[in-house]
Amino acid sequence: xxxxxxxxxxxxxxxxxxxxxxxxxxxxxxxxxxxxxxxxxxxxxxxxxxxxxxxxxxxxxxxxxxxxxxxxxxxxxxxxxxxxxxxxxxxxxxxxxxxxxxxxxxxxxxxxxxxxxxxxxxxxxxxxxxxxxxxxxxxxxxxxxxxxxxxxxxxxxxxxxxxxxxxxxxxxxxxxxxxxxxxxxxxxxxxxxxxxxxxxxxxxxxxxxxxxxxxxxxxxxxxxxxxxxxxxxxxxxxxxxxxxxxxxxxxxxxxxxxxxxxxxxxxxxxxxxxxxxxxxxxxxxxxxxxxxxxxxxxxxxxxxxxxxxxxxxxxxxxxxxxxxxxxxxxxxxxxxxxxxxxxxxxxxxxxxxxxxxxxxxxxxxx
Amino acid sequence: xxxxxxxxxxxxxxxxxxxxxxxxxxxxxxxxxxxxxxxxxxxxxxxxxxxxxxxxxxxxxxxxxxxxxxxxxxxxxxxxxxxxxxxxxxxxxxxxxxxxxxxxxxxxxxxxxxxxxxxxxxxxxxxxxxxxxxxxxxxxxxxxxxxxxxxxxxxxxxxxxxxxxxxxxxxxxxxxxxxxxxxxxxxxxxxxxxxxxxxxxxxxxxxxxxxxxxxxxxxxxxxxxxxxxxxxxxxxxxxxxxxxxxxxxxxxxxxxxxxxxxxxxxxxxxxxxxxxxxxxxxxxxxxxxxxxxxxxxxxxxxxxxxxxxxxxxxxxxxxxxxxxxxxxxxxxxxxxxxxxxxxxxxxxxxxxxxxxxxxxxxxxxx
Numbered sequence: 001x002x003x004x005x006x007x008x009x010x011x012x013x014x015x016x017x018x019x020x021x022x023x024x025x026x027x028x029x030x031x032x033x034x035x036x037x038x039x040x041x042x043x044x045x046x047x048x049x050x051x052x053x054x055x056x057x058x059x060x061x062x063x064x065x066x067x068x069x070x071x072x073x074x075x076x077x078x079x080x081x082x083x084x085x086x087x088x089x090x091x092x093x094x095x096x097x098x099x100x101x102x103x104x105x106x107x108x109x110x111x112x113x114x115x116x117x118x119x120x121x122x123x124x125x126x127x128x129x130x131x132x133x134x135x136x137x138x139x140x141x142x143x144x145x146x147x148x149x150x151x152x153x154x155x156x157x158x159x160x161x162x163x164x165x166x167x168x169x170x171x172x173x174x175x176x177x178x179x180x181x182x183x184x185x186x187x188x189x190x191x192x193x194x195x196x197x198x199x200x201x202x203x204x205x206x207x208x209x210x211x212x213x214x215x216x217x218x219x220x221x222x223x224x225x226x227x228x229x230x231x232x233x234x235x236x237x238x239x240x241x242x243x244x245x246x247x248x249x250x251x252x253x254x255x256x257x258x259x260x261x262x263x264x265x266x267x268x269x270x271x272x273x274x275x276x277x278x279x280x281x282x283x284x285x286x287x288x289x290x291x292x293x294x295x296x297x298x299x300x301x302x303x304x305x306x307x308x309x310x311x312x313x314x315x316x317x318x319x320x321x322x323x324x325x326x327x328x329x330x331x332x333x334x335x336x337x338x339x340x341x342x343x344x345x346x347x348x349x350x351x352x353x354x355x356x357x358x359x360x361x362x363x364x365x366x
Numbered sequence: 367x368x369x370x371x372x373x374x375x376x377x378x379x380x381x382x383x384x385x386x387x388x389x390x391x392x393x394x395x396x397x398x399x400x401x402x403x404x405x406x407x408x409x410x411x412x413x414x415x416x417x418x419x420x421x422x423x424x425x426x427x428x429x430x431x432x433x434x435x436x437x438x439x440x441x442x443x444x445x446x447x448x449x450x451x452x453x454x455x456x457x458x459x460x461x462x463x464x465x466x467x468x469x470x471x472x473x474x475x476x477x478x479x480x481x482x483x484x485x486x487x488x489x490x491x492x493x494x495x496x497x498x499x500x501x502x503x504x505x506x507x508x509x510x511x512x513x514x515x516x517x518x519x520x521x522x523x524x525x526x527x528x529x530x531x532x533x534x535x536x537x538x539x540x541x542x543x544x545x546x547x548x549x550x551x552x553x554x555x556x557x558x559x560x561x562x563x564x565x566x567x568x569x570x571x572x573x574x575x576x577x578x579x580x581x582x583x584x585x586x587x588x589x590x591x592x593x594x595x596x597x598x599x600x601x602x603x604x605x606x607x608x609x610x611x612x613x614x615x616x617x618x619x620x621x622x623x624x625x626x627x628x629x630x631x632x633x634x635x636x637x638x639x640x641x642x643x644x645x646x647x648x649x650x651x652x653x654x655x656x657x658x659x660x661x662x663x664x665x666x667x668x669x670x671x672x673x674x675x676x677x678x679x680x681x682x683x684x685x686x687x688x689x690x691x692x693x694x695x696x697x698x699x700x701x702x703x704x705x706x707x708x709x710x711x712x713x714x715x716x717x718x719x720x721x722x723x724x725x726x727x728x729x730x731x732x
Contacts, residue, residue, distance in 0.1 A: 219665060222563060257596065319394075
């Protein structure tokens with residue numbers, strides 16, 4: 001998507017190196033950094049210079065390609081893969097991308113591995129872009145329909161939570177892809193951006209990327225969505241998903257569930273946009289998904305820019321108070337209006353998902 | 367309640383001056399400041415050294431008493447009243463306390479007004495303490511009953527939102543009074559403290575006062591309550607109220623409504639503690655309550671303590687992103703399990719409220 005009018009991706013090759021936007025500097029500075037080695041790529045993932053499952057996968061893929069420029073032996077292919085795999089062990093796309101790279105490069109003569117590595121990493125990026133673009137197209141049609149049904153209002157308010165935008169992917173994003181397409185198509189979308197405590201991905205990343213592309217938006221405290229829905233000021237909600245069960249239960253950033261309950265209470269359509277790679281076909285009940293508990297300091301402290309322009313972390317809690325930091329929650333399928341996938345939109349149910357992905361009929365849990 | 371083992375109030379007289387805890391320094395420093403003049407009292411209210419409707423009323427009352435030490439003439443009584451009334455014009459208790467002071471002092475000879483002023487201000491404080499204590503006693507019985515019904519678990523989890531504790535009153539608080547009484551009675555209460563963005567009254571004030579008194583508590587992001595209720599980790603919720611309609615609709619800090627919806631979805635008892643002075647008998651439908659919209663900088667920026675121990679404000683949003691800051695929301699009566707008032711507990715309904723306050727049968731809106 002665009003930053004200051006210029007089309008930008010989160011990651012792009014430059015000859016035999018790779019550049020990425022340093023997301024730790026957002027939203028206050030837009031700086032890109034060069035990755036020259038597999039170690040650079042691993043560090044970028046580990047320190048969250050890049051984040052978001054698809055972008056982590058893309059960076060790992062380029063990391064293997066960079067490793068081949070250093071030493072294209074079988075030993076180094078294995079070593080780079082191990083190094084990169086250890087950076088964020090829970091990200092599904094990371095292991096998947098590394099597997100794709102190994103399967104592509106291992107059969108080739110070492111002399112061909114640099115070129116093939118960059119080509120394969122680029123293909124992984126293009127596949128992600130195509131998938132997000134497809135999600136965007138399917139979501140766009142929902143927005144168009146709801147906007148038409150509402151009598152084409154001058155402002156069509158969409159609420160989103162956390163960041164499921166292009167900064168988490170290579171381009172477009174998942175939950176935000178339909179919004180970008182609607183905006184680019186001239187629909188008067190306006191986005192309510194949940195700030196998304198404790199890590200504030202909404203305030204920092206979603207607000208940044210929407211603003212950079214020119215999409216009207218307003219940041220709100222996470223507490224505000226219920227009130228806005230009650231007052232008829234939310235036409236629909238779209239969020240992403242970290243893991244979706246075969247029955248359509250959705251695990252996403254903590255707080256998603258509260259918004260789904262409010263949407264249900266006020267008949268606000270609540271959509272979840274997801275690439276099918278996030279569907280865990282082995283699980284039916286979302287309550288069985290293990291929920292990550294993170295460091296309490298993410299609740300106790302917060303970073304922002306001080307009056308001198310420096311990014312500083314400040315502590316919010318009394319010295320002796322503890323905090324609990326649950327990172328995700330589960331929204332049962334009955335509160336989800338529909339799932340927007342790269343193959344189309346379906347009901348949040350086993351039947352709905354298998355209608356689009358019949359090849360999983362055998363492995364989908366009941 | 368106690369700070370480091372010592373019983374403390376938010377405001378207390380010292381001869382012919384008054385001292386208050388400087389709440390702008392909490393939770394990082396506990397400092398009390400002296401108020402010597404009506405202007406000092408007005409400044410304390412305006413700059414939020416004191417906050418919370420009952421405490422604002424108490425401070426204004428002492429402000430009038432202080433004015434009498436400067437000049438006990440009729441002219442100065444009127445002048446002080448005007449000055450104090452202009453500090454936070456929307457607080458109901460402020461105008462009420464000033465009216466009480468004028469009615470008490472105006473008929474008296476000027477020579478008696480200092481002593482009578484301090485006596486009346488002290489009486490206003492004692493009445494607030496008695497009211498909060500009564501709320502606490504009625505709420506305590508609910509907690510005892512729910513704890514017994516749950517099989518006397520080792521930890522009884524109560525969720526609260528914002529700060530309706532003793533720091534907002536003279537002592538005890540409203541929503542927190544039952545919790546202090548349960549704790550002091552030896553019940554194993556543990557409080558989930560919503561941080562309560564954007565002004566973080568939960569993280570800063572509720573966590574501080576619970577910790578200072580020794581009540582076990584854990585601060586959580588506002589996004590977390592739905593997940594905890596879904597997992598059976600919330601036994602009940604108690605919140606305060608800024609305004610309650612004659613039908614039992616509750617206007618309270620933004621985000622209260624989302625917690626009420628989640629409590630309803632999971633059969634978690636959801637109680638609202640309130641002095642009857644917050645009941646607006648003239649209104650039936652809570653949707654008619656005007657909702658304050660505050661400065662967007664309260665969402666865009668946040669204050670905390672930096673690594674050098676200084677309190678700093680930092681900006682969280684991208685430079686060009688706007689924020690919306692809705693301060694309150696309305697929870698319809700059907701989501702409220704009961705109202706805990708100084709006269710007892712009742713259903714959140716016209717019938718329930720009039721059962722306890724029959725003197726309002728004529729003025730209660732239908």
